[in-house]
Amino acid sequence: MKKLYIIILALTMSLVSCDQWLDIEPEFVQDAENFFNTEEDFQRAVIGVYDLMQTNYLQVWIGEIASDNSIAGGESVNDTQGLHEIDGMRHGGVNNELRDVMRFNYAGIARANFIFENENKIDFPSKERLMAEISFIRAYFYFTLVNYFGDVPLIVDRRASINEVFQINRTPKAQVYEQIERDLDRAIRVLNWTNPEVGRITKGAAMALKGKVLLYQQKFAEAAQVLDELITTNQAGYALVADMRSMWLVANQNSSEDVFTIQHSGLQGGDYGCLVCLQGNPAPGFHGIRNYVGPFYGDGNSYNLPTQNLYDFFGNDPRREVTILDLDAFIAAQPNPSEISYMIGGGGHTGYYNNKYIKRDFERGLPDDDLTSPLNYRAIRYADVLLMAAEAFAQIGNDARARTELNKVRQRAGVPDITSSGNQLLEDIYRERRLELSGEGYRFWDLVRTGKAAEAISGFQVGKHELFPIPQVEIDLAGGRWSQNPGY
Template structure:
């Protein structure tokens, strides 16, 4: 059974109220007096948190651009597409008034508010089985952690809100919370989520113990906490690599044995409000209804695949001489931007590669376990195993893991974040021969600008350097 997010009047209030505020929604606009008196009512808010991940500012639209278009993996077919908003991301010419960033910020904090509502109120709801209460608490802790993880990697210091905000005015003036504190909260949320979440869920799409361990492993890897990353990644169990790489992204095979957490989409529901736009936006402009020419794979990415790597032709196709991703194609789509395709946030191959990377960083071992993990990924791709003769030291293994992640996880919203966390973003992008033209970046471009609307609303929020 699919876990489908059905918006309610309650949810619509959350998404469309307080547009001129900091997008922290007041309690008085959430529902009538006496709301949240039953398990069914709290389920609506939990569904709203999942719905937040599906929003355009997050995995419904913007995360693929912010996580891939910034990198050497993709480019815009025409920099003027969509009034140039996405083209600015591509060529590092971003303005703080760019609506893409504004929408991402707002949708993220709406999603966080949903999580905070559940955490604030669920203990007071009568007649909920403890196992359900634990699971729902763990789920929204996971969603909040994931949302903050995306925000802190995009913007750096950001406001930290962990309580339900009933009056937006009480929030103003706190400014931006340091990155270290944001990460401490993310780690705290995921640690608690791990203690509460089950190994499996009755509905596909709900967060599990494995998802929380995998995300916490990624957080620790990002911070360079290799021992902790290894511990969490070793705790991810019950998943396996699919034999055929292409099957990972098949609509008929969503939420498969390799998938750890997916954002769910469903075509043909609520006047096409629950479908994914991915099946449309990556196609060449004019080839299908609503095609936009966004996020095309670069020649550089195409050339990064080794000869015989089955992942290349399973990932990249061509129309009118322009490359596009095959991972999000929905042949059954009849309404533009209403595809069936889920968005995979974490899958088992990512876990294996992160674990191999962390083991190598902790201490290179010739033909050790890190090689075994790497070779599982390579062998599935039709490539031969590597050993210490091919990769004789930590540095060569590190470089190979970076490329293996690039081709294995291409167009899955990891590349830019991988470049930043490994310290390779400036060097890589300045050397990149982009289809979008020449540019030069410095360390200021590792973060996106804070949306100007937020600074205008609350002058305690400052801008990132370089913008």
Template sequence: MKNIKIVILAVLTTFLSIGCAEVLDTKPGNAYSDVDIFSNIELTERYVFYAYNSTENWGLNFDDWWTRRVNIENASDEAWFHFVPQNFLITRSLIAPNNMGFFRNKWRNYFSFVGVVNQFLVEIDDTPVAKTNPDEVAILKAEMLYLRANAYARLINFHGGVPIIDKPFNLNDDFVVPRDSYEDCVDFIVSDLNTAISLLPSSKMVRDGGEFGRISIGACMALKSRVLLYAASELHDPSTIPNGPLYDYTKSTKWQDAADAAMDLIETNAYSLLPISNSKEYQEMFLRPNRELILGRPYSPEFPNTPNDFNTLPDKAQSPHSSGGWGLSNPTHNFVMDFKMANGKRIDEPASGFDPNDIYANRELRFYSNINFQGASFRGDKLDYSSPGGADAKEAPGQVHFAASGYNLRKFLDESITIDAEQSPHRPYPLARYSEILLNYAEAQYHLGNEAEARLYVSRVAERVGLPAIVSSGEALLADIKYERQMELAYEGHRFFDLRRWMDDDKIAEDIQGVQWKKVDANGNLDENGTLVMTQVLIEDRSFNVANYYLPIPLNEVEKTGIAQNFGY
């Protein structure tokens, strides 16, 4: 079985001190020569497999302890990282070119992998392995083109237009490379993906079994759909601020292009939504490869370790204290209260059935799949966040990483294992799912004025989890599409970018709320045998300014190369 081996080889571990110019000048070094690597198909594959480390995973970065275990959900309204919250500086408009907190290595890391890809692409065609294994090499080239496209997609989501660099630097080259326009970057990404699609044989529309986790035609089409949807969004309209070539997308066909890219993938019929009858089935859908998962990054004993120690991710990192976890990403009360009721109504709508004295009752299915809350059953025990005496309360014995918001994450967690003793056997990190493509199409069709088509496709996602079909129109329909993205793609790395591309400033700046549970006697004093009461509490006072639609360019890059800084920094 030819499992993907995402490993860091000695051949690829040595990088020069990192700047945009320096990274892209780097060559694989000290264990094998280029002749060795490109004469042996297995070594060539391992070169490519190393570059898979550029894809997203359970952690925001892989080169420091904390950001290997928490992700970008904590910089949105989805969650709050209680242990070192000050490092998500962007939530309080404190991020700066010389102080980027947990985002400090994004520029460096993505351009590092761009350099790895460029070195491969410039050398591979003239190598012995290309002559002896042409079909395999064509597939490897497609994988590398996807990985470069994905790195650039992340870079432009974070920074706007960035330098387009498609070949390694030589010693005599000018390392000062200006930023290209956002639109040119999108075109470059789409071109790489189209070329990758053309290189992959039709048998690679889906890659499963022993090839699970490797780039497929479907994965390339999914990324193309996402990139074009983002480009069409309000943030990149020339009428909004910030504007100019580094941020604008001006094509008159932008929404049609986004709709076509999504439909191209839908019409392959290669992927489908899994039928779901209850919250347990929905939760367990994320624990193994399936036909809804277009691309996932493997985390399993079947696959060698990655820079993230998968035995702690996400079960150890996100489980409640009472089951042996650290609970690092605390879902916010804001997010909890956004979940609709099981009848499809929002909690403040007439006849919703919402009970302020039992706020977790009769909520939609995904609430119970995604969130651990007071009284929920998890790994056979009832969670108790209340003081005094609760096993998940702040003062519980051995408690360090208490759930400051009153909630823990449930999505992605495998309840069948014992933390620190077992590993979940298959669980992947979702990089692209079919439900996203349906929602991409619905959103694009809405902006094209085709509301009936938009309702049809957003309803497919809503009805799969037991909600009624969407019947709204106008702005209410757009709100329903946004809701489905919020809840269907929760904690999968979308929300941070969605709120920005929609320019939903109020949501970005919304103060983060949590809940505290206490047992009190008739006089209001803590009493383990008292009445359980809930109090809403402020967790973080957030703010936003327009500069925060993008991350700044790191100060060392600006000083080193004179590259243009982003608006507002």
């Protein structure tokens, strides 16, 4: 059993998970030498790769809190201290949340590489599809790592031995991007537009992620081509759902708007000591209202609180109420406001809560229900696809097509069409991304890649904060051969 846990680098050896990587009975009977002998073995191993995507709560937290959209919140400034450091742009090489980003994503890569290492051991009908799925997931993990840390060690299709740890260097991010694109191309080539098993990776998800990867590299013409094919071919039937107000309810997920969604279940409990162990989504509980007693919502931990800046940015746009819960206004509108109560956490309070990923009273998972929300994470939804396409087309001078895709999103929101062109059109697209996608974990990356972070984020230093620091413990585990990112 332990041989199945061999990990890509020493930095991932510290990962402790109460989930089994592979559900094998009895223990100690199977190891790396006699596993991967049946289709079922591969199926079970692939599920283990999917499992590590459920650490997406870190994406929602850091992508919002590092930006101008949210503050860290929580019980106190020492409650999940790493998020408060990121909130104030004070983070350094010792930060638990950033270390989790690195080790969780590398653990997922290790699981994928272990399967690739055994890819040719046997043949069976579903093998190409399964390998294409984990190609996508490995690309997603590496894309996350490149966004956070820049140059990162790149190992594919094999496990790294312990002896290699002190010899492995950080790989230039351009080469990591090349591997990401190769993995996504394999997924696009092999996968179907739909899969009867909800949550499996599809061709559309792979095309959407490739479009995003190309956009982040400023390969605008290539991004436009991929996203155009996705939008015009669209054999999966992607479409914007009509009612934005109810779109974020559990009952309405896995809809036509969901292109790449990470699934969660409210049926498995867990504890605060091992968030990676959960099958539920901990973000809604952490975003919940502290000690709340009242209708509709559930009590929670008051993290990731939207800012006044974000609230004011919306103006009269109807998406404000979809995105942000103005708690005092909500309470005042109830028939019994004097009977509703809540507490303010010592980690900061704005009066606002993330209304997309929040605990609702009728969507509770198993105890502790702070940790087991069944609310999925929409990693890429169709509105994002349309806005990425609009941006890519605007960047290559096709303003008419850019306006077409942009205005599809605005028409669904019930706001007037955009008629601008040139640089103003591009600014309108950036503005639309904040209106449409706030609360979903994209904002920091949008500000960084468009060069707008310094003007929007207090304390942001150009040349430093575009990347997060490599966790110091991982530098130490690598024998000190990795240089730290500039400024840290």
